Amino acid sequence: MWYYEKKTQYPINIKKPDPRMAVAILTQYGGPNGELAASLRYLSQRFSMPTKETKAILNDIGTEELAHLEMIGSMVHQLMDKVSPQELEKLHVDTMYAIHGRAVYPSDSNGVPFTAAYLESMEDPIANLNEDLAAEQKARATYEYLLKLTDDPDVIDPLRFLREREVVHYQRFGEALRIVQETMGKKKFY
Amino acid sequence: MDEQTTLLEQIMAYDFALYDLQLFLDTHPSDENALRDYKMALEQSENLRKQFQSKYGPLNARYLPNTTCWQWINDPWPWDYKGGMNNVVL
Numbered sequence: 027m028w029y030y031e032k033k034t035q036y037p038i039n040i041k042k043p044d045p046r047m048a049v050a051i052l053t054q055y056g057g058p059n060g061e062l063a064a065s066l067r068y069l070s071q072r073f074s075m076p077t078k079e080t081k082a083i084l085n086d087i088g089t090e091e092l093a094h095l096e097m098i099g100s101m102v103h104q105l106m107d108k109v110s111p112q113e114l115e116k117l118h119v120d121t122m123y124a125i126h127g128r129a130v131y132p133s134d135s136n137g138v139p140f141t142a143a144y145l146e147s148m149e150d151p152i153a154n155l156n157e158d159l160a161a162e163q164k165a166r167a168t169y170e171y172l173l174k175l176t177d178d179p180d181v182i183d184p185l186r187f188l189r190e191r192e193v194v195h196y197q198r199f200g201e202a203l204r205i206v207q208e209t210m211g212k213k214k215f216y
Numbered sequence: 217m218d219e220q221t222t223l224l225e226q227i228m229a230y231d232f233a234l235y236d237l238q239l240f241l242d243t244h245p246s247d248e249n250a251l252r253d254y255k256m257a258l259e260q261s262e263n264l265r266k267q268f269q270s271k272y273g274p275l276n277a278r279y280l281p282n283t284t285c286w287q288w289i290n291d292p293w294p295w296d297y298k299g300g301m302n303n304v305v306l
């Protein structure tokens with residue numbers, strides 16, 4: 027189970043609205059390489075992890091991704107909040123406004139709703155961990171694209187933090203894969 | 217930055233260090249250095265948390281201040297900050 031902590035994992039204090047950037051960042055909320063997909067992927071896969079280390083790492087990274095989902099949602103909210111509909115129209119984000127107003131909704135930047143088809147969960151831990159390694163690289167690449175779209179330090183800072191976390195997660199999943207392979211080797215599964 | 221935000225950001229920094237160490241320890245459970253760092257950061261975080269909660273209210277609903285009303289619902293919520301807690305726009 028989980029308890030809520032009344033704080034984000036890293037500070038989000040955006041002073042200047044930027045609705046176009048909000049829509050770009052939205053893909054990390056409900057898009058294919060986003061934090062919701064990451065969290066559900068790891069929290070679902072943890073049930074079929076074979077060792078104590080790999081159960082723990084999937085559980086704990088899946089939990090951290092929820093904290094990242096909250097950071098991304100806070101960024102989208104702060105970048106969109108209180109911007110007038112006229113301004114949104116000028117910036118070409120009026121179609122998003124027509125569907126959701128200025129709310130945070132789990133979709134990608136084109137408004138395509140979140141789907142569990144973005145993730146897989148199989149009984150085979152080697153297959154799962156290889157997917158996880160790729161997922162972390164795709165999330166890192168997405169944060170690098172997003173970093174090229176803004177020069178606001180209030181936005182760059184948390185995006186850099188999130189990119190760095192994907193690199194750390196990739197590292198931990200690599201260790202998890204090695205642990206699974208060593209354990210399976212000892213049990214002579216193949 | 218106001219004192220409330222400074223204190224909160226210190227707690228966030230220690231809690232982040234703790235979480236990063238937690239992931240490391242998950243795949244390196246016998247690393248004594250990491251375990252020692254975890255213990256140190258945990259003590260710091262808990263001291264700062266006590267200070268913060270007695271002054272500014274709960275970070276977690278399990279902290280119950282000695283008051284007659286439920287303080288958990290009080291603003292600000294984490295997504296409300298815009299340049300520090302004193303600049304909360306509601």
Ligand SMILES: [Fe+2]
Nearest residue numbers: 064191192195
């Ligand atoms: Fe990640």
